[in-house]
Amino acid sequence: MAELERRQIFPEPELPQAADLLAQGRRLAQSVTVGQCPFLSTYGVKSESEYKRRRAAEGQVMLHAQIGYRSQAKTRRGFAEIFEQLAQAGYRVDRYGICLDWGMGYPAAARPEMPRGTGLILDKPEDFAALTQSAPVAPHFGDFVIGTPAAVENTSAALAAGSTSIGNLGQYFTFRVPRWDDDVATTAETVKAMALCAAQPVEVLIHSNLDDGFAALFCDLACGLGAVLIERYIVDELIGGRVSHCYGHTFSEPLTRLAFQRALARVTDSPGTMVYGNTVIFVASEVENYANLASYLLVDIAAQRARPTGHAINPLPVTEAMRIPEIEEIVQAHLFANRLVQRAEGFDALLDFQAADRVAERLIEGGRRFKDRVLAGLAEAGVDTASPFELLLAIRRIGAKRLEELFGPGESNPGQLRNRQPVVRATTVAALEARAEKIAAWLDESQRQEIKAAGLAACVTSTDVHEYGKIMLESVLDRLGLPVIDAGVSTDPEVVARKAQAAGAGFIAVSTYNGVALTYLKALRLEMARLGLDLPIFIGGKLNQIPEGSPNSMPVDVTKELRSLGATVCLQVEDMLAELLEIAQERSG
Numbered sequence: 001m002a003e004l005e006r007r008q009i010f011p012e013p014e015l016p017q018a019a020d021l022l023a024q025g026r027r028l029a030q031s032v033t034v035g036q037c038p039f040l041s042t043y044g045v046k047s048e049s050e051y052k053r054r055r056a057a058e059g060q061v062m063l064h065a066q067i068g069y070r071s072q073a074k075t076r077r078g079f080a081e082i083f084e085q086l087a088q089a090g091y092r093v094d095r096y097g098i099c100l101d102w103g104m105g106y107p108a109a110a111r112p113e114m115p116r117g118t119g120l121i122l123d124k125p126e127d128f129a130a131l132t133q134s135a136p137v138a139p140h141f142g143d144f145v146i147g148t149p150a151a152v153e154n155t156s157a158a159l160a161a162g163s164t165s166i167g168n169l170g171q172y173f174t175f176r177v178p179r180w181d182d183d184v185a186t187t188a189e190t191v192k193a194m195a196l197c198a199a200q201p202v203e204v205l206i207h208s209n210l211d212d213g214f215a216a217l218f219c220d221l222a223c224g225l226g227a228v229l230i231e232r233y234i235v236d237e238l239i240g241g242r243v244s245h246c247y248g249h250t251f252s253e254p255l256t257r258l259a260f261q262r263a264l265a266r267v268t269d270s271p272g273t274m275v276y277g278n279t280v281i282f283v284a285s286e287v288e289n290y291a292n293l294a295s296y297l298l299v300d301i302a303a304q305r306a307r308p309t310g311h312a313i314n315p316l317p318v319t320e321a322m323r324i325p326e327i328e329e330i331v332q333a334h335l336f337a338n339r340l341v342q343r344a345e346g347f348d349a350l351l352d353f354q355a356a357d358r359v360a361e362r363l364i365e366g367g368r369r370f371k372d373r374v375l376a377g378l379a380e381a382g383v384d385t386a387s388p389f390e391l392l393l394a395i396r397r398i399g400a401k402r403l404e405e406l407f408g409p410g411e412s413n414p415g416q417l418r419n420r421q422p423v424v425r426a427t428t429v430a431a432l433e434a435r436a437e438k439i440a441a442w443l444d445e446s447q448r449q450e451i452k453a454a455g456l457a458a459c460v461t462s463t464d465v466h467e468y469g470k471i472m473l474e475s476v477l478d479r480l481g482l483p484v485i486d487a488g489v490s491t492d493p494e495v496v497a498r499k500a501q502a503a504g505a506g507f508i509a510v511s512t513y514n515g516v517a518l519t520y521l522k523a524l525r526l527e528m529a530r531l532g533l534d535l536p537i538f539i540g541g542k543l544n545q546i547p548e549g550s551p552n553s554m555p556v557d558v559t560k561e562l563r564s565l566g567a568t569v570c571l572q573v574e575d576m577l578a579e580l581l582e583i584a585q586e587r588s589g
């Protein structure tokens, strides 16, 4: 634990004082308050928490839809149409998760100059309100509000528009908006925004999606539960707010998915926001995705019926892995889920929760140990663990992997991922490793030796928070014995070019998902030309982008344009390996 030292975590001579930031947030609450919206008035509640508690007490399973197109008009139409079509079928959608663009993370004044992804952009507070007025459904501003440089202005607009569920603290730990390096300012704005929520006279849920944060990267699920406890300490105890957790994207095993919900129910009495769809199991086949949908929804429905935690279930449209789903596709997923809720009643008698409770017990015990060890370790390093500002920034800077290596609750076990035996194994990173093993075996031994002999070092990066593609690439390259230069996650193209040059890379591998592939590659090429650097570039992931001035605001495939810029487009890792083999063979003559 002595490996952590304050001056390495915080090289700055001075940092903002948490007490000042909290006071600023609380003062703002005198002028910024929760506004009216059709959801609050229709159901006669002061907050979504109150609604959630009421619905849970009635034994109702609540439903969440995720929505947010680049076009505001289309998003507002979606708000109204999804609600109306489901009402006509006799069903209710309880809440809308508003999928803001990552560009919303910049303060409004800086936004026009900054990159954009594929999501919704609300330019001014009136745009927030116009949206929440479009249907009597709880508006959840769950992304790119709290946790970003624009946290205070976005939180103020969301509250004024009648939202009482705002996030995303999970994103704070892992997301970086491009071309923004001031993590001190991001943290200060985040603390102020949380104090603003905490000081409201009505209960405001400070949402944290664990999969957007560290939980998606931990190899031990007990660390995921530990993250819940640490965030509760920071938000509930130090700031006086109410943190509310979402999980689900990466929880693919039914037993651990159920166990995590039951563990959450035991460690918190705040209603959960939503249990997210299990996005990582979705494939490129709509029909097969109905099976995927049913497989996780059934667990979530059973979980909520047996022990309601306020989490709304989230039926993913079956097109989710292929494109941003259309309004009609969201409606279809909800029709499916509502019918499944009815059919699930018959399953209650078949279920025995004891096995899940045994796992939940281990999660809680391991999670508590993780929390205690993290706080003790940080205190020992000289971090003020009574300061929400210092705790947040320290945890963000140290990162998931190192936290788990240093403080994970599992026994030390060199050779295992993170050098520890997990208390409850998380499936995602382990599955990536297994996939990498298979991909590496696609080449035979002599081909591997040929590539290795060429001595090419790989400079690997991802353009945004999506890190799994990068983890898998690194794992494959490692198995081939190629040196990896880690250019980081969410790294600006200019930085990648400079790192590649400085470290003598033989090629650059870019994994990208946020719909920015073309802009990113152009900027990378420009910087490489400036540096006089000529290296092969491999690019893979989700290779699309919204064209400038697009009428329907949906992203289109840009693989042709990427190829014409001289990059090798890789639909799978094997595409890169085949080309590397050719390069190696050319070099050896």
Ligand code: B12
Pocket: 099, 100, 101, 102, 117, 118, 119, 143, 175, 176, 211, 212, 213, 216, 217, 249, 279, 280, 282, 319, 320, 321, 322, 323, 324, 325, 464, 465, 466, 467, 468, 469, 470, 472, 473, 509, 510, 511, 512, 513, 514, 515, 516, 538, 539, 540, 541, 542, 544, 555, 570, 571, 572, 573, 574, 575, 576
């Ligand atoms: C997991 C996931 C997440 C996780 C990421 C966790 C993490 N730490 O990595 C979380 C929950 C954090 C997340 C967040 C978001 N996500 Co997301 N996410 C996904 C999801 C489900 C899987 C992507 C993935 O990691 N796959 C695993 C990899 C290993 O497999 P693969 O994609 O098949 O990749 C193969 C090849 O492409 C290749 N490969 C990949 N990269 C490279 C690079 C090279 C050089 C080579 C050779 C090969 C290669 O390797 C793989 C094996 O063959 C996709 C949907 C989907 N099913 O694709 C959406 C998706 C990518 N996400 C999306 C969005 C919009 C977001 C958010 C912006 C949402 C929001 N508003 O908050 C945020 C991101 C915010 C930000 N600042 O960046 C959209 C992107 C939309 C688009 N471009 O059209 C998608 C497509 C979902 C959708 N349908 O809308 N997401």
